[in-house]
Amino acid sequence: MGRAHEVRAASMAKTAAMKSSKYAKWGKEILTAAKSGVPDPEMNQTLKRTIERAKKDQCPADVIKRAIAKAQGLNSGATKEINYEGYGPGKVAMIVECLTDNNNRTYTEVRTAFSKTGGAIGTSVSYLFNRKALFSFEGMTEDEAMEALLEAGLDFEELETDEDGFVNITAQPSDFEAIKNALLEAKPELEFDNAAVEMVPSNYVDLDEEHLAKFQRLLEALREFDDVNEIYHNARLPEDEEE
Numbered sequence: 001m002g003r004a005h006e007v008r009a010a011s012m013a014k015t016a017a018m019k020s021s022k023y024a025k026w027g028k029e030i031l032t033a034a035k036s037g038v039p040d041p042e043m044n045q046t047l048k049r050t051i052e053r054a055k056k057d058q059c060p061a062d063v064i065k066r067a068i069a070k071a072q073g074l075n076s077g078a079t080k081e082i083n084y085e086g087y088g089p090g091k092v093a094m095i096v097e098c099l100t101d102n103n104n105r106t107y108t109e110v111r112t113a114f115s116k117t118g119g120a121i122g123t124s125v126s127y128l129f130n131r132k133a134l135f136s137f138e139g140m141t142e143d144e145a146m147e148a149l150l151e152a153g154l155d156f157e158e159l160e161t162d163e164d165g166f167v168n169i170t171a172q173p174s175d176f177e178a179i180k181n182a183l184l185e186a187k188p189e190l191e192f193d194n195a196a197v198e199m200v201p202s203n204y205v206d207l208d209e210e211h212l213a214k215f216q217r218l219l220e221a222l223r224e225f226d227d228v229n230e231i232y233h234n235a236r237l238p239e240d241e242e243e
Contacts, residue, residue, distance in 0.1 A: 034071030086121035090211030
């Protein structure tokens with residue numbers, strides 16, 4: 001069909017991948033907001049604001065519904081949180097957080113994905129990570145953000161502006177909701193590029209070409225499983241591959 005067709009197809013595939021990643025991020029943020037209180041936007045203002053921002057970013061309704069349904073499932077006991085730890089290709093430490101109603105199914109899917117790429121689960125690696133509240137946004141200056149947090153009497157570990165102009169804040173997980181609410185109270189229209197409690201690695205592993213290719217296949221396989229909610233790892237990836 002010619003080079004032009006290939007270029008268009010590649011462009012469309014890249015755009016679809018970017019949208020999928022964006023929607024997945026919204027799904028996780030909505031799930032986090034729903035888990036922070038009642039999974040009902042009329043009774044949970046944090047959840048309501050998150051949904052409004054997701055809709056503004058053209059996040060599909062089914063992504064929003066699935067995230068809320070997962071939170072409701074957790075509250076009802078039908079769905080459970082379960083984590084798998086281990087090493088991926090190149091001795092990359094990995095933590096895979098899942099939400100499932102069938103432990104056997106989820107375990108089999110995750111274990112198979114690891115084994116097919118030369119990795120294995122079952123070894124504790126959580127000591128290589130620290131749980132942190134992370135925020136990244138633009139539309140508010142570093143000074144404005146600091147003022148909002150200080151006025152609210154909130155502590156943080158780091159607050160800086162990166163080379164792309166985004167303000168980044170690192171804090172303790174227990175302060176996540178308070179910091180997010182303080183920032184939104186100071187600027188209600190503020191939109192977060194990222195706002196979540198995540199596992200941050202204490203060190204990183206560099207991969208050679210062979211192990212990098214295997215690791216990328218493992219990530220792709222895990223992301224295809226509906227039960228997988230979040231993947232944490234300490235691999236140093238090329239910038240265009242970073243989540």
